[in-house]
């Protein structure tokens with residue numbers, strides 16, 4: 001009976017769309033994702049645990065209070081301003097070079113404020129976005145609490161995902177970094193080092209940048225090569241690897257064999273840790289519309305087995321995965337491998 005943590009609040013975020021290369025396209029990070037995962041877990045006999053509310057202390061250990069404050073009020077301020085867009089979307093960005101490194105002014109215009117905190121145009125904020133993102137943090141913290149109290153594996157059904165969010169910037173369909181919050185909470189509870197292994201199809205850039213310089217967290221990410229033209233484009237390269245961080249970029253088209261070899265390498269890197277957080281994206285699967293990797297369901301089960309063999313207390317945090325027909329079964333496969 002593997003415990004999985006759930007909150008209905010995570011369904012409240014409805015981005016509707018993404019603005020990608022100037023074009024408004026339908027959102028892929030939809031509430032049905034979480035419902036599909038929940039259905040598959042219940043059918044597989046997993047035990048649903050309701051998320052417990054937590055205060056902001058763990059959240060503020062990994063995020064700039066200004067980002068959290070912005071997200072909390074962004075929709076209310078935007079909707080009160082009666083703007084032509086039905087979602088919060090940036091149009092101007094406060095790049096550090098714009099002010100020669102000085103702290104930029106807080107814009108008077110509500111429609112300019114997202115540019116202080118967003119790093120892309122595809123991560124829209126609407127009614128319910130804050131409530132869902134904040135609930136996902138509670139889901140992650142509840143799962144971390146279960147593992148801190150002796151459960152070997154707990155799964156956090158977080159939505160929206162979080163691994164692209166840095167300390168002070170949101171993007172990549174992510175608002176708050178659930179994985180980094182879980183790692184920080186485990187660190188507090190169990191001591192270091194803690195390892196984070198990210199097997200989402202995309203590089204866990206936010207998690208890497210938040211955690212890598214702490215000295216008590218090991219971060220590893222297996223993902224499609226950003227050099228082949230994939231998000232997050234600016235980082236995720238092998239050259240960023242050091243004693244505390246391992247990036248394993250893979251060529252588009254990589255299937256089970258190459259992907260699992262990288263997962264084994266990431267697991268070996270994580271082995272010295274006292275506890276593990278798995279950032280589980282199932283978008284590396286063949287057939288997922290958001291990535292060119294070709295991993296099978298059997299591959300995900302084997303990845304779970306490899307990570308489970310470490311024998312570490314493990315929190316699994318949901319990240320990406322966009323094929324509604326397979327997202328649930330793929331999560332079940334991974335957890336089955338992990339919890340054996």
Ligand SMILES: [Zn+2]
Pocket residue numbers: 200201202281283320321
């Ligand atoms: Zn992804």
